[in-house]
Amino acid sequence: MSIWGKLAGAAAGLAVGGPIGALAGVVAGHFAVDRNLRDDEVVFTVALIGLSAKMAKADGVVDPAEVKAFEDILQVPDAEKKNVSRIYSIAQKDVAGFEAYAAQVAGIYKDKPGVLEDVLDGLFHIAKADNVIHDGELAFLQQVADIFGFSELEYARIKASHLGPDGEDPFLILGISADVSDEELKSAYRRLVRENHPDMMIARGVPEEFHHLAEEKIKSINTAYERIAKDRNL
Numbered sequence: 001m002s003i004w005g006k007l008a009g010a011a012a013g014l015a016v017g018g019p020i021g022a023l024a025g026v027v028a029g030h031f032a033v034d035r036n037l038r039d040d041e042v043v044f045t046v047a048l049i050g051l052s053a054k055m056a057k058a059d060g061v062v063d064p065a066e067v068k069a070f071e072d073i074l075q076v077p078d079a080e081k082k083n084v085s086r087i088y089s090i091a092q093k094d095v096a097g098f099e100a101y102a103a104q105v106a107g108i109y110k111d112k113p114g115v116l117e118d119v120l121d122g123l124f125h126i127a128k129a130d131n132v133i134h135d136g137e138l139a140f141l142q143q144v145a146d147i148f149g150f151s152e153l154e155y156a157r158i159k160a161s162h163l164g165p166d167g168e169d170p171f172l173i174l175g176i177s178a179d180v181s182d183e184e185l186k187s188a189y190r191r192l193v194r195e196n197h198p199d200m201m202i203a204r205g206v207p208e209e210f211h212h213l214a215e216e217k218i219k220s221i222n223t224a225y226e227r228i229a230k231d232r233n234l
Contacts, residue, residue, distance in 0.1 A: 018104045170225070
């Protein structure tokens with residue numbers, strides 16, 4: 001059974017307060033009861049629902065197409081789409097601002113920056129689903145990244161891995177400078193590929209339904225490395 005069919009029971013027993021806990025309570029009232037999920041999977045899923053719902057309002061217009069993009073990207077089965085859409089709508093109307101959601105997520109995963117990057121990756125995927133990223137969405141993503149504690153360089157790397165680097169700079173995608181040694185280049189590349197491997201995502205508590213989100217990012221990382229390696233005759 002997918003996470004969407006097992007979410008409610010786990011959410012009902014989630015010992016987390018704040019806006020994430022409140023939204024988890026709403027989730028628990030709409031899905032089939034099953035307590036087999038780990039808390040970290042539930043927190044990740046509920047956090048992504050909440051933040052993506054808030055981001056959908058960032059351009060000033062709530063478009064039904066954005067809900068569909070969320071459902072498609074996060075592999076929501078047809079049987080659960082009505083429930084997910086309802087939860088998504090409730091999260092959009094929640095009086096708590098996105099800053100409260102982001103701050104709570106940052107606190108929960110303060111020792112797991114990889115998970116914070118996974119959440120940000122998910123938001124980028126949703127933002128670009130309609131092939132248009134609005135200025136309001138970019139501002140939203142920047143503010144979430146700031147709350148998560150990412151530096152300007154780290155955010156630029158994450159953004160570049162999804163949208164392409166400014167000036168077609170492959171070094172930016174790898175988060176390194178152009179003057180690094182070949183060994184440092186290879187080390188940075190291997191680290192990024194390893195961190196985005198499904199096994200590492202499982203270890204971080206990211207549900208299986210979200211692992212496909214890393215595919216495009218790894219492709220971008222591979223392309224950047226191959227360009228540099230070709231230029232250096234590696």
